[in-house]
Amino acid sequence: MNSHLPENTVASTWSRSLVAPESIPERADIVVIGGGIVGVSAAWFLARQGVDVVLCEKGHIAGEQSGRNWGWVRIQGRDTREIPMMLESMRIWEGLAGEIGEDVGFVRGGCFYTANSRKQFEAYDQWARVAADHDIDTRLISASEIKQHVRGSAINWAGAMHTPSDGRAEPHKAAPAIARAAAKAGATVLASCAVRGLETSGGSVSAVVTEHGVIKTSTVACVAGAWTSMFCRSLGIDVPQLRVRGTVARTAPAEKLLEGTLFDDRLGIRRRQDGGYTVANASVLECPITPSSFRYFFKFVPALVQELKLIRLSIGRDFVDEWSTPRKWRLDEESPFEKTRVLNPKPTPGVLKGIRRNLDTVFPQLKDTPIIESWAGMIESSPDVVPIIDSIDSLPGFHVATGFSGHGFGIGPGAGKAVAGMLTGVDSGIDISALRLSRFFDGSPIRPQAGI
Numbered sequence: 130m131n132s133h134l135p136e137n138t139v140a141s142t143w144s145r146s147l148v149a150p151e152s153i154p155e156r157a158d159i160v161v162i163g164g165g166i167v168g169v170s171a172a173w174f175l176a177r178q179g180v181d182v183v184l185c186e187k188g189h190i191a192g193e194q195s196g197r198n199w200g201w202v203r204i205q206g207r208d209t210r211e212i213p214m215m216l217e218s219m220r221i222w223e224g225l226a227g228e229i230g231e232d233v234g235f236v237r238g239g240c241f242y243t244a245n246s247r248k249q250f251e252a253y254d255q256w257a258r259v260a261a262d263h264d265i266d267t268r269l270i271s272a273s274e275i276k277q278h279v280r281g282s283a284i285n286w287a288g289a290m291h292t293p294s295d296g297r298a299e300p301h302k303a304a305p306a307i308a309r310a311a312a313k314a315g316a317t318v319l320a321s322c323a324v325r326g327l328e329t330s331g332g333s334v335s336a337v338v339t340e341h342g343v344i345k346t347s348t349v350a351c352v353a354g355a356w357t358s359m360f361c362r363s364l365g366i367d368v369p370q371l372r373v374r375g376t377v378a379r380t381a382p383a384e385k386l387l388e389g390t391l392f393d394d395r396l397g398i399r400r401r402q403d404g405g406y407t408v409a410n411a412s413v414l415e416c417p418i419t420p421s422s423f424r425y426f427f428k429f430v431p432a433l434v435q436e437l438k439l440i441r442l443s444i445g446r447d448f449v450d451e452w453s454t455p456r457k458w459r460l461d462e463e464s465p466f467e468k469t470r471v472l473n474p475k476p477t478p479g480v481l482k483g484i485r486r487n488l489d490t491v492f493p494q495l496k497d498t499p500i501i502e503s504w505a506g507m508i509e510s511s512p513d514v515v516p517i518i519d520s521i522d523s524l525p526g527f528h529v530a531t532g533f534s535g536h537g538f539g540i541g542p543g544a545g546k547a548v549a550g551m552l553t554g555v556d557s558g559i560d561i562s563a564l565r566l567s568r569f570f571d572g573s574p575i576r577p578q579a580g581i
């Protein structure tokens with residue numbers, strides 16, 4: 130692996146050589162499993178409360194979704210259940226660099242969802258009313274107003290939904306910087322340290338078993354992104370989750386056409402701190418069929434129906450990989466988490482071609498700007514596309530935070546604060562009651578938000 134990549138590449142986040150920790154603590158008040166933005170933020174808040182917290186990451190900090198995402202930090206269009214947590218997250222992002230003493234690339238550049246049809250406008254109008262109820266500065270704007278903020282587009286959009294206070298940040302910087310802040314505040318952050326499973330005593334959590342030894346603890350948070358369902362299944366806990374592949378590209382630095390982020394039927398685009406653009410195809414959802422697709426099929430039907438036109442099903446390696454992974458494993462042998470240190474799917478060539486084509490169609494001024502890096506990430510989705518943050522009653526001491534469904538980067542710091550509150554009982558001020566796991570099993574209707 131190339132360890133001399135420039136700092137601003139996505140690959141630089143996850144291509145460092147893996148060095149096992151020299152030692153691990155014998156015990157901790159709390160162990161967090163997973164070094165993505167939610168896990169490191171939880172560890173940061175816990176350490177600041179004086180909690181003795183250990184974070185275990187099987188690969189690199191931000192090696193998976195948190196270092197591979199588009200870098201949008203938006204409240205616009207969110208499910209109402211996420212709004213309190215996202216408002217708090219925005220407040221944290223605003224002061225983050227000052228608090229941790231490191232740049233994370235956060236800029237309030239605004240977010241645009243462009244509209245081409247009356248139906249789209251109606252959906253946006255509904256959300257703008259929700260925004261007004263929460264004092265969020267979302268507005269519907271006209272075609273001419275878009276042109277004041279977004280230059281060089283060849284598309285005559287009918288209008289857009291716009292939230293000027295929405296932002297962007299740099300995924301390759303944010304979670305690693307928060308992890309360093311957590312360590313400075315007293316957390317023990319262990320990379321290359323997979324958690325294989327748990328030990329229990331009297332039916333409650335008593336330790337985590339890592340590949341480097343046992344850490345005694347009574348409280349564990351599984352914040353393991355795309356691995357959460359598998360980890361929980363090995364404990365007999367059902368967490369419905371499917372993986373969706375996202376292919377992403379970035380351009381070389383180019384003229385400034387917009388300050389923040391824009392979502393059109395064809396592409397999602399974000400201005401980067403290095404002057405380039407992070408770009409993805411908005412009209413494709415790459416869904417690999419796996420054994421979990423059958424296991425959770427009925428729970429995901431509403432989401433599948435809603436996104437039917439965008440879904441591209443495929444069957445291949447992902448099916449075989451999941452099929453051949455045991456349901457349970459011995460804790461004194463290599464686990465699936467060590468076998469795949471970093472989930473690093475290949476970008477899909479056809480989708481990359483589409484990104485180039487759509488970019489040239491929407492912003493012809495970028496026709497000669499080369500794409501200089503591409504990558505992919507596995508997004509984990511819950512059936513209603515809203516996170517699950519909950520304590521597991523059947524295993525006292527065990528908690529989960531997962532299902533961020535393609536929009537957990539922006540909400541990550543707020544989610545970390547909410548998780549810390551759930552673990553310590555200290556009121557975080559964020560209501561997570563609607564994010565309970567049981568909503569998928571108690572007959573509640575599973576309602577993904579309507580298409581925005």
Ligand SMILES: Cc1cc2nc3c(=O)[nH]c(=O)nc-3n(C[C@H](O)[C@H](O)[C@H](O)COP(=O)(O)OP(=O)(O)OC[C@H]3O[C@@H](n4cnc5c(N)ncnc54)[C@H](O)[C@@H]3O)c2cc1C
Pocket residue numbers: 162163164165166167168185186187188189190191192193194195196197198199200201202203322323324325352353354355356357360375376377466470471505506507508530531533534535536537538539540541
């Ligand atoms: C292509 C793409 C685009 C996206 N765009 C955006 C966006 O613009 N805005 C936005 O808000 N969100 C976006 N997202 C979603 C966002 O990145 C995620 O929701 C968020 O990063 C989830 O953070 P996390 O900490 O929960 O999980 P992750 O970042 O996935 O971290 C989980 C970590 O747990 C580790 N782990 C798993 N199992 C174990 C184990 N047993 N032991 C130890 N460690 C373990 C993994 O290695 C991983 O590093 C996007 C995602 C992708 C892939």
